[in-house]
Every structure is written in C-alpha cells, then in structure tokens.
Amino acid sequence: MAKIKLSDKKLQELKDVCKSFNNEKGELINVLHKAQSIFGYLPAEVQEVIAKELNASVAHVYGVVTFYSFFTMIPKGQHPISICLGTACYVRGAEKVLEEFRRQLKIQVGETTADGKFSLSCLRCVGACGLAPVVMVGEKVYGRVSPDGVQDILSEYNN
Amino acid sequence: MAKQIRIALRNCGVIDPERIEDYIARDGYMALASVLTDLSPEAVIEILKKSGLRGRGGGGFPAGIKWEITRNVVADQKYVVCNADEGDPGAFMDRSILEGDPHVVLEAMTINGYCTGASRGLIYIRAEYPLAVERLKTAMGQSRSMGLLGENILGTGFNFDIDIRYGAGAFVCGEETALIHSMEGLRGEPTVKPPFPSVEGYLKKPTNVNNVETFANIPIIINKGWKWFSSIGTEKSKGTKVFALAGKINNVGLIEVPMGTTLREVIYEIGGGIQYGKAFKAAQTGGPSGGCLTVKHLDTPIDYDNLIAAGSMMGSGGLIVMDEDDCMVAIAKFYLEFTVEESCGKCSPCRIGNKRLFELLEKITQGNGTMDDIDKLRNLGTVIKETSLCGLGQSSPNPVLSTIDNFPEEYHEHVTGKKCRSKVCKSLMQYLVVADKCIGCTLCARNCPVDAISGERKQVHFIDQSKCIKCGACMDKCKFNAIIIN
Structure with a gap:
C-alpha cells in the first residue's frame, strides 16, 4: 500500500495530543480517539507515530485499533x-x-x-x-x- | 403509572441536570455529608448489606459485600470504577441516569471511595454517549467548585476525585476484567477470576466496580434507611429495577418497578399492550446473554432468581417485546450474530463455538436443517456455557437454549416442515401473485429491484422465483393485496 504523507501541521497536532496525555502508554485509547478526530481515520502511518510517541510497539497499537469497532483504518465518508x-x-x-x-x-x-x-x-x-x-x-x-x-x-x- | 416507583430515576426529567442547585434541592449530597461526618465506613457498608441492594449491571452480586471485600484488602491505592459501558442492545437506563441525573453517580462514587479507602474514581463510558459525557463533565466541575469533589471534601479532610475513560465500541468491555484492561489502554480481553477486581483490578490495585444504576440507588438508601429500601421488592431481590421497554409494545421507554412485578403488569398495564392488538409471543430480557419469557411466564414475579430459573437473566434491564410476527429461530440467530461479532476471541469455546452455533442456526433458517442439528445446538450450547472464560461466553448460548426450550415447535417446523410460521426466514417462503386480485397495474414490477416480476399491463403478473430476492417490496407497494407469502 502506498504510504500516506501526513501534513506537518496535523502531525504536530498528533504529537501534542500524545504529550497532553504525558506520552503514557496507558492512555492509548484516549489518544486514538483524539487522533481519529484529527485525521478522520487511523491509517498505519498515524499508528506508527503514536507507537513511537507512547513508546509502545506498532503491533500493540494495531492490536488495540483493530479490537475496537469505533476505530477505523478506512476513511469514512463526509x-x-x-x-x-x-x-x-x-x-x-x-x-x-x-x-x-x-x-x-x-x-x-x-x-x-x-x-x-x-x-x-x-x-x-x-x-x-x-x-x-x-x-x-x-x-x-x-x-x-x-x-x-x-x-x-x-x-x-x-x- | 401507579405500579411504578422511582428510586434510581427519581430525579430524571425532574431536575435540570446541568444545575447542581437542583440536585441539592432534592436532598442531593445529603447522603455524602452524613456519611463523611457521622458514619464510619463500616457503618455505611452495614447499611448497604442490610438493604439487600444487588448489582444492577446484570450479575446481581450484593453491593455491600463487594464494598466490604474491597475495603478489607490492604493496599496503598484503591480505585472506584463506574461501569457505564452500556453495550446491551435495547438498554438505555444508564444513559438516562447519566444524562438526567449525573450528580447522583458522582455522589455515590465518592461515598464508595470513603467506604473502600479509594481516593480515585473512574467512569468508563461508551464513546457513543457524547451528551452523557458532557453532562458528567459539567457536573464534575460544579461539584469540585463547591467542595464536594476533589481535595478536602466538605472540610472533612477526605480526598476523592473522578476521571472519565472512554470505551471504543466493544461489548465485552462491560465484563469487569475486560473493562479494566480497556481502561489500561489494552485490548478489552477478560481474564480469569479470581482474582476479582475487588482484590486486584485497575493497575493491579483493588478496584470496586459498580454499574451506574447500582450507584444511583446508594444515596437514597443512606438518606431513607435500609429498612425503607428492603421493604420494597421480593425476599431476595430488594428495591426496584429499571427496564427499558422496547419492541412491539405500545408504550416504549424506561420504567421503574418494584422487584417482583409480573411481566403481565409490565406489558399490559404499564406498556399498554402489544402494538396493533397482535398476540404477545415472547419478552427477551438480558439482551444477548438472556433468554425469552413466554406466555407461561406472564404471571411470574420478575426478580433475579426467578429470571434465572426461567432460563433468562436480569441483565442490565433491556426488555424487548416480541409478537406473533417474530420468528424465534431468527431471533436466536440475530443474537448469535451479535455474539460472534463481539466475542473477543481469547478463549476457544466462545470464539469457535458461537460461530458454529450461528452456522447451525443459519442452516436451519435456510431450510437445510435436520433434527440432529437441534440436538447439536443444545449440546454445543451447554458446552460453551460451561467452558467459556467470561460472562459473555458463559451466557451467549442462552438465547438459543431458551428459544429451543420454549418454542420447540418452531424449530421443528423449520426443520421438518421447511416452514417459518412468522414469515421471517426468507429462504422458506415464496412471494406469489393472487391471480384474481391482480389488476395488472405494473406497480410491483416497476418497484422490483431485481426485475423478477413480469406481465403486461392489465394482465396478471408473475414472479420468477429464481430471480426473487424476497425483499418484499412488491408486497409493500401492491394496493390490492394481490401479493401473498406462501
């Protein structure tokens, strides 16, 4: 799959969100909620950033994203x-x-x-x-x- | 409304949920004040134990005993958790309480904190309830600024504060160990109990988990006394229960009735009977974990123990009424589809077993079932109940087992007669044109999404069964009742 380029502005926003939760791994679900409201969905690239910021493995983040039906990796319609x-x-x-x-x-x-x-x-x-x-x-x-x-x-x- | 008593819902719709003054005017925070100034934690727990209050989330575990267990564990930090992950389809009482009376939950959690020795509370709430979250946040701000939450509450030196944690759409997170893992930022998978959360829960610390409706009962029990509370209800189930009436009933909505009220009173006196004067067939309680109550249960007093004896359970209080047009095999399949989707996949009886149950039901509703399949459903269902890890799997076969027990004839008809009496199972029915009623208006043919209907204008039309997808559009559109289901 082609890599998606995240805009610098949104990327910064995402990092700020992680920071607002003290980059704590235990806050992953809260971070994902905010991230989904920024990007509309949670593509692999976003998950990678979150994993790095929260010092968790990408597999862990992916495991949580796919577990909960509220999170989506496909962009939703308008x-x-x-x-x-x-x-x-x-x-x-x-x-x-x-x-x-x-x-x-x-x-x-x-x-x-x-x-x-x-x-x-x-x-x-x-x-x-x-x-x-x-x-x-x-x-x-x-x-x-x-x-x-x-x-x-x-x-x-x-x- | 004479049959109803409002305890948990006493303020809903009566007060402005965004004004703490309204809540205080209805004796709000009185219980907290008297607990903090006059009562020892042990005394409060004793009141709860004597009141007979049982957990309203479904299991029915005595609340006072749960509090006592948490209290008796020695730890440097303990937590109070409010389970507001109301995932049970058809139940919305927790949402109503959170939206209509948020302070009662905060007050009760603070009392719980005092009794168990916890200084932090967490409300785990579904992301699908944004208004409830807003109201809770408003309420928390108000009570903090009035010294009813936070540090040094009411000047007594007691500290307790509450945070909100969001769910993300997983039914299994209503199970307390799964809920705790979800709050820790993990996949919401359950773990074996014991250890119970009261002993080892959130971040491995003792955690008292109670449901919203349970909390909503606490302040009034302290204000009015355990004798008052235990005078309501049946011998082993005290107080009231909120039910969410839905389905084929005239008056839908929330009701609160004393434990021991009969299903007949609920459906016919409070619910106003079945829609369009049709015949009552079943009432489903306990959602995907529960079973069906039928005509023979109409006069059974509803309480925790009677529902279990009837093959169902109290659950969170969803009560969905079904009439003669609902096929019980299809209903069982509907619930299994839900369970299959919501099973977390950790243990194999639930992950694989429910899938097999679903496939057997699918086979039966498609007209390919055998009598042997019904036995298989029963055996497999029993095994899943006995061997699953958590409450979800231990109760997921209930809708199947209870419909087989209560409506064996419907299963037999599907299998041997290839017939669905309620005309729900599409594979078992045919749409046909009644020749002497059809005037050849062509309306059905024009509305058929798959062009299965042919016929000239003013001639009797014909439905090609090999093309028909049984959507029913033709029957809905026909103005002459010329289309019937065979």
Missing part, C-alpha cells in the same frame, strides 16, 4: 451513515432500512461511496430504542425510519 441493528431496531425492521441504503448508495456495509460523500456502517444500540428503527447520519439521529424514508434522508445531504 456523511457517515450508521444504522442501528440493536434488538429493538431489529424487531422494528432495521434490516429493511439497511437494505434500502445499500441499494440506493450501491455500497456494502463498511464501504464508502466513490465520491467520498457517504459511508455505511452498522452499530449496536445508540440508546434511542423508543425511536426504533434508528439511523444516524454524522451526529444527527433519525427515528422511526422506514425504507420509504431513506430517499428523503439522503437527499438532505445530496445538495
């Missing part, structure tokens, strides 16, 4: 779409909603559209079970979504 597949959403038809998003965006779960606009992922319960089925686009939560409503949600972001 508008990340998450479909809740928790039990409450499932029994109220979340699978059909997911199917409709897949059909309209022509991508699978875990992928990003070619124009980088949308990415699709599933999550387990955002704690809004009263609104099931629930879809999140970025930070915005849509409740009681039906397959028919998918088009409307997408068009909000398509202009």
Whole structure:
C-alpha cells in the first residue's frame, strides 16, 4: 500500500495530543480517539507515530485499533451513515432500512461511496430504542425510519 | 403509572441536570455529608448489606459485600470504577441516569471511595454517549467548585476525585476484567477470576466496580434507611429495577418497578399492550446473554432468581417485546450474530463455538436443517456455557437454549416442515401473485429491484422465483393485496 504523507501541521497536532496525555502508554485509547478526530481515520502511518510517541510497539497499537469497532483504518465518508441493528431496531425492521441504503448508495456495509460523500456502517444500540428503527447520519439521529424514508434522508445531504 | 416507583430515576426529567442547585434541592449530597461526618465506613457498608441492594449491571452480586471485600484488602491505592459501558442492545437506563441525573453517580462514587479507602474514581463510558459525557463533565466541575469533589471534601479532610475513560465500541468491555484492561489502554480481553477486581483490578490495585444504576440507588438508601429500601421488592431481590421497554409494545421507554412485578403488569398495564392488538409471543430480557419469557411466564414475579430459573437473566434491564410476527429461530440467530461479532476471541469455546452455533442456526433458517442439528445446538450450547472464560461466553448460548426450550415447535417446523410460521426466514417462503386480485397495474414490477416480476399491463403478473430476492417490496407497494407469502 502506498504510504500516506501526513501534513506537518496535523502531525504536530498528533504529537501534542500524545504529550497532553504525558506520552503514557496507558492512555492509548484516549489518544486514538483524539487522533481519529484529527485525521478522520487511523491509517498505519498515524499508528506508527503514536507507537513511537507512547513508546509502545506498532503491533500493540494495531492490536488495540483493530479490537475496537469505533476505530477505523478506512476513511469514512463526509456523511457517515450508521444504522442501528440493536434488538429493538431489529424487531422494528432495521434490516429493511439497511437494505434500502445499500441499494440506493450501491455500497456494502463498511464501504464508502466513490465520491467520498457517504459511508455505511452498522452499530449496536445508540440508546434511542423508543425511536426504533434508528439511523444516524454524522451526529444527527433519525427515528422511526422506514425504507420509504431513506430517499428523503439522503437527499438532505445530496445538495 | 401507579405500579411504578422511582428510586434510581427519581430525579430524571425532574431536575435540570446541568444545575447542581437542583440536585441539592432534592436532598442531593445529603447522603455524602452524613456519611463523611457521622458514619464510619463500616457503618455505611452495614447499611448497604442490610438493604439487600444487588448489582444492577446484570450479575446481581450484593453491593455491600463487594464494598466490604474491597475495603478489607490492604493496599496503598484503591480505585472506584463506574461501569457505564452500556453495550446491551435495547438498554438505555444508564444513559438516562447519566444524562438526567449525573450528580447522583458522582455522589455515590465518592461515598464508595470513603467506604473502600479509594481516593480515585473512574467512569468508563461508551464513546457513543457524547451528551452523557458532557453532562458528567459539567457536573464534575460544579461539584469540585463547591467542595464536594476533589481535595478536602466538605472540610472533612477526605480526598476523592473522578476521571472519565472512554470505551471504543466493544461489548465485552462491560465484563469487569475486560473493562479494566480497556481502561489500561489494552485490548478489552477478560481474564480469569479470581482474582476479582475487588482484590486486584485497575493497575493491579483493588478496584470496586459498580454499574451506574447500582450507584444511583446508594444515596437514597443512606438518606431513607435500609429498612425503607428492603421493604420494597421480593425476599431476595430488594428495591426496584429499571427496564427499558422496547419492541412491539405500545408504550416504549424506561420504567421503574418494584422487584417482583409480573411481566403481565409490565406489558399490559404499564406498556399498554402489544402494538396493533397482535398476540404477545415472547419478552427477551438480558439482551444477548438472556433468554425469552413466554406466555407461561406472564404471571411470574420478575426478580433475579426467578429470571434465572426461567432460563433468562436480569441483565442490565433491556426488555424487548416480541409478537406473533417474530420468528424465534431468527431471533436466536440475530443474537448469535451479535455474539460472534463481539466475542473477543481469547478463549476457544466462545470464539469457535458461537460461530458454529450461528452456522447451525443459519442452516436451519435456510431450510437445510435436520433434527440432529437441534440436538447439536443444545449440546454445543451447554458446552460453551460451561467452558467459556467470561460472562459473555458463559451466557451467549442462552438465547438459543431458551428459544429451543420454549418454542420447540418452531424449530421443528423449520426443520421438518421447511416452514417459518412468522414469515421471517426468507429462504422458506415464496412471494406469489393472487391471480384474481391482480389488476395488472405494473406497480410491483416497476418497484422490483431485481426485475423478477413480469406481465403486461392489465394482465396478471408473475414472479420468477429464481430471480426473487424476497425483499418484499412488491408486497409493500401492491394496493390490492394481490401479493401473498406462501
């Protein structure tokens, strides 16, 4: 895989984050959260920097990144779409909603559209079970979504 | 709402969670003040033990005994941890408490610190709950500036402060040893107990881990006394339990009822019955670790022990109601899919066994199962329960075993009759056009995503079963009820 060149500014930002946690290995998860908000994802190059700063092995950092579903090594879309597949959403038809998003965006779960606009992922319960089925686009939560409503949600972001 | 008693949720929705004054006006920090000035740690632990409070995170371990164990270990540093990693799909009571009443958690953790001899607290919270994190941070700032948190609390010389640690999306981190590893910046994999965290936990120091809802019960028990608390509930399960009602029920949301309330009261009196007047089939408690309660359990008083006797468990309190349209084999498969994804992979019974369980269920829902497969599910499930390392694997077969026990006929139908009575398992059904109802409007054909439907305008249409992906779009669109599932 081609190496990604990290911008000096962001690189400095990342190092500052590590420093703000005293370069402590035990703070790895907090560091990764901040790093993901800087870069949008956690490519190998970012992990290498973090490993060096926290005096940990790259394998250790990689092991943690891949363990937790919140961390991603693939860049997410401009508008990340998450479909809740928790039990409450499932029994109220979340699978059909997911199917409709897949059909309209022509991508699978875990992928990003070619124009980088949308990415699709599933999550387990955002704690809004009263609104099931629930879809999140970025930070915005849509409740009681039906397959028919998918088009409307997408068009909000398509202009 | 007459059946409900609000203890853990007493302030949620009543106070402004961003104003400490509101909390104080409702007797907030009174318990902390009386504990620090009038009571010895032993006395507080005695109150808790007598109150009968059991851990609300799922296991139901007596809270007072846990505190006592942590207290009795000699160490230079101890920790108090609040488990706010509410990963159980369908449960959102912890989030509601953290967002609606954050101070109660801080107050209870500080009391715990005083009793166990810890000077540091950590709240491990899911990254999916940003508002709860904000509210906690606001609350921590307020209580620090009022001398209720930090150094020399209320001028008594007692020091205790709290930090927040974030989860990163791993269900297994609700298990306390996995949670502790995650807080240490490691993969959230569990380790064998003993040693229990109360003896050797975070950074190898004694660590008292309690769930959010457990903490929310503590201050009021101290204010109102153990006699009051233990007068509520059943013989072995005292107090109340918060349930998150969800699924096919009219009133969804959080409820708090005394232990011992029956499922019938919860579903029909508080929940307002099943949606669209359909028939109740099952209620799933305990999430992916729990099992199903059925019609025959409607009048069983809900408490820790009765749920276990019924093949389920209390869990964190998610209560998902299912009706006649839910296929229990598919539900079991749904939970297994979750477990397979969330298994940390450390021990083989859980990593491999659950995968095999899932494959067997997949085979059955696709119409290729045999009676032998049902026996295999049962045997393998039992082995996984007995041999897995942590709570996740030890309980993951429960949804399968409990649906086999309670709905054997549905499994048999899938296997021998190749039939899914709830019309959920796609491989076992066919969409068909009813000839004398179809007017040939072409709407279904235009909406079919795979062009499986053919037919001229004003002629009866035909669905090509070899192309049909059983998405159901045609049936949803048809205005004449001309499409049925066989």
